[in-house]
Structure formats: structure tokens, C-alpha cells
Amino acid sequence: MAQSVAQPTTNPTAVPAKLPIGAIVPWAVFFGILMLVLLYFVGAEQGATSVVAGEDVHEWVHDARHLLGFPCH
Amino acid sequence: MNSATVRNLLVRGMLAGLAAGLLALVVAYFLGESRVDAAIAFEEAHAHEHGGVEAVSRTMQSTAGLSTGVLVYGVAFGGIAALAYCFALGRVGRFGPRASALLLAAAGLVAVYVVPFLKYPANPPATSDPETIDQRTTLYFLMVVLSVLLAVAAVILGKRLAPRLGNWNATLAAGAFFVLAVGLAYAFLPSYNEVPKDFPATLLWQFRLAALAVQVTLWTVFGLVFGVLAERALAPRTAAAGEEAAHPRAAAVPH
Numbered sequence: 529m530a531q532s533v534a535q536p537t538t539n540p541t542a543v544p545a546k547l548p549i550g551a552i553v554p555w556a557v558f559f560g561i562l563m564l565v566l567l568y569f570v571g572a573e574q575g576a577t578s579v580v581a582g583e584d585v586h587e588w589v590h591d592a593r594h595l596l597g598f599p600c601h
Numbered sequence: 602m603n604s605a606t607v608r609n610l611l612v613r614g615m616l617a618g619l620a621a622g623l624l625a626l627v628v629a630y631f632l633g634e635s636r637v638d639a640a641i642a643f644e645e646a647h648a649h650e651h652g653g654v655e656a657v658s659r660t661m662q663s664t665a666g667l668s669t670g671v672l673v674y675g676v677a678f679g680g681i682a683a684l685a686y687c688f689a690l691g692r693v694g695r696f697g698p699r700a701s702a703l704l705l706a707a708a709g710l711v712a713v714y715v716v717p718f719l720k721y722p723a724n725p726p727a728t729s730d731p732e733t734i735d736q737r738t739t740l741y742f743l744m745v746v747l748s749v750l751l752a753v754a755a756v757i758l759g760k761r762l763a764p765r766l767g768n769w770n771a772t773l774a775a776g777a778f779f780v781l782a783v784g785l786a787y788a789f790l791p792s793y794n795e796v797p798k799d800f801p802a803t804l805l806w807q808f809r810l811a812a813l814a815v816q817v818t819l820w821t822v823f824g825l826v827f828g829v830l831a832e833r834a835l836a837p838r839t840a841a842a843g844e845e846a847a848h849p850r851a852a853a854v855p856h
Contacts, residue, residue: 542697542839542840542842542843543691543695543696543697543839543842543843544690544691544697544698544835544838544839544842545691545838545839545841545842546690546691546692547603547606547607547687547688547690547691548603549688551603551604551606551607552607552684552687552688554604555604555607555608555611555684555687556684556687556688559611559680559684560680560681560684562680563676563677563678563680563681564677564681566673566674566676566677567673567674567677567678569673570669570670570673570674570677571674572738572742575734575738576734576735576737576738576739577738582656583656584656584657587655587656587657587662587666588657588661588662588665588666588669588670589666589669589670590657590662590666591629591633591634591637591662591663591666591667591670592629592666592667592669592670592671592674593670594633594637594723594724594725594726594808594812595629595633595637595667595671595723595811595812595815596670596671596674596723596812596815596816597714597717597718597722597723597812597816598723598738598741599721599724599729599734599737599738599741600724600726600729600734601726601729601731601734
């Protein structure tokens with residue numbers, strides 16, 4: 529028993545314990561939204577909608593937007 | 602302890618996403634940029650109104666700009682995927698940390714990219730009508746959200762059916778549900794084909810293949826790297842869960 533605790537990765541079929549939903553939700557809400565905001569700026573800002581005025585954000589990520597498959601002008 | 606594990610996995614997910622983004626960037630630069638340039642050359646040869654001052658030079662767009670976009674995209678999806686991983690871990694099936702990560706990455710590739718791509722494929726410059734950007738953007742994001750929700754629904758359905766049908770048939774049924782639902786969405790959502798008649802078909806095909814290669818690289822690298830990182834982060838939990846399953850009383854012993 530002590531051995532299996534000392535070398536936990538030697539059993540490839542072991543399934544880790546579930547994480548309680550309550551422990552995930554705060555992280556998921558805060559960082560989920562943050563990540564979506566980042567994706568919005570890469571994928572859609574100054575296309576159909578604009579938060580920042582002008583064309584600079586759009587022009588800066590222009591090639592990434594095309595190559596990542598987002599709709600672009 | 603649980604909250605710390607979630608934070609740990611989130612940080613590792615973003616790091617794995619950054620690593621995945623770096624490799625995807627290499628693919629995007631070497632396979633994609635020449636096609637973007639060719640499409641812009643086509644655009645300029647057929648331009649009516651273009652020719653104003655460029656806000657960002659092509660050199661900056663194809664290097665620093667491309668890097669910003671792809672790396673931020675990698676980190677963002679790395680974080681989101683890590684959070685999805687926290688929910689899925691131990692709930693979807695009897696998969697270890699690495700297998701779970703790779704399965705999640707495969708599901709992410711299909712749900713977030715391939716399914717929307719088959720309806721609204723990536724388009725190089727000069728192949729879309731700026732007038733329709735609003736509708737195209739709305740429909741693209743709608744398709745992504747729909748596809749992700751349907752994938753989650755399919756997984757839950759498969760889980761529910763498993764006790765009655767067995768794992769194999771439940772997985773097939775859930776897969777069939779997903780394909781059918783996606784097919785219906787394809788059939789009812791409007792399509793756009795605004796590619797100019799004389800735009801080279803080969804160039805369009807190569808650009809789209811390059812875009813697909815970027816995503817396959819991104820999600821594959823993410824799945825592999827995150828699997829290793831997550832396995833290390835989860836080692837104590839995996840051991841504890843294994844112990845508990847083998848010797849229910851031993852779990853009470855702290856370590």
C-alpha cells in the first residue's frame with residue numbers, strides 16, 4: 529500500500545477522483561468569461577461589433593483571424 | 602485542496618494552450634501565410650476602392666499580429682478546455698488523466714472547429730462580402746455554440762444510456778444523435794458563398810486545408826501536453842481514488 533502511494537503514476541488504469549462541482553464553478557465562471565473576452569478580441573472585435581474605435585485591433589490580428597477560421601470582412 | 606487542484610489544472614491548461622499555440626503558429630506561418638499573401642494579391646489586382654494607408658503593415662500582420670492572435674487563442678482555449686476537463690474528470694467514463702485530456706482535445710477540435718468549419722469554412726481575404734459580416738459573424742458563433750452544446754448533450758445522453766445499452770451501443774447512439782442534430786442545423790441555417798468567380802479554386806482549397814492543419818496541430822498538441830501536466834497535478838488524487846477502490850478503509854489514512 530505504501531508503495532502505491534509513493535509511485536502513484538505506475539498504475540495507468542487508475543481513474544482520478546471527481547472534483548466537486550462547487551469547487552469548479554467559481555473558477556469556471558470567472559476564467560471562463562475572461563477567456564471568452566480574449567477570444568472575442570482575437571475573433572470578432574471591429575468586425576460585426578466594436579468595443580474599441582477604429583480598425584487597429586482588426587488589422588493587427590487580421591491574419592490570425594483568417595487562419596483561425598473566424599469570419600472576416 | 603479541491604479548489605487548489607482546479608487552479609492547478611487551469612494554470613497547466615493555459616500553459617499547454619500556449620505550447621499548442623506556438624506549434625500552431627509555426628504551421629500557420631509556414632502553411633498559411635503564403636496563401637493569405639496570394640489572396641491579398643488577388644484582392645489588390647481586382648480592387649476598386651482599396652489603396653488607402655495601411656494601419657498595420659503586411660510584415661507586422663504576418664508575424665507579430667499572427668503570433669498575438671494564435672497565442673491568445675491557444676491560451677484562451679487551453680483555459681476553457683482545462684475547466685471542461687475539471688468537470689469531465691471521472692464523470693464521463695473510466696479514463697485516466699492522459700486519456701481524458703486527449704479525448705477532451707479531440708472533442709474540442711470536432712465541436713469547436715470541425716463542425717462549424719464544415720458549414721462555414723475558413724475564408725482567405727478577398728472571398729467574403731464585407732456587407733454580410735454581421736450575419737456571417739452571428740451565424741458562425743451560433744454554429745460554434747450550438748455544436749458545443751450538442752456535443753455536451755451527446756455525452757450526457759451517452760452516459761444516461763450506458764446502463765441500459767452498454768458502453769458500445771450507448772456511445773454509438775450518442776454519436777448518431779450528434780450527427781443527426783448537426784445535420785439538421787446544417788440543413789436549416791443559411792449558407793454563404795461569396796467567393797468571386799475567378800478566385801483560384803486551388804488557392805481556396807489550400808488555404809482551408811492550412812486553416813484545418815492549424816487547428817489539428819493546436820488541439821493535438823494541447824491534448825498531449827495537457828495530459829502529461831494534468832497527470833502530474835492529479836497524481837495524489839489518482840492514487841487516493843485507486844486506494845479507495847481497492848481498500849475502502851485505507852482512504853481514511855492521510856498521506
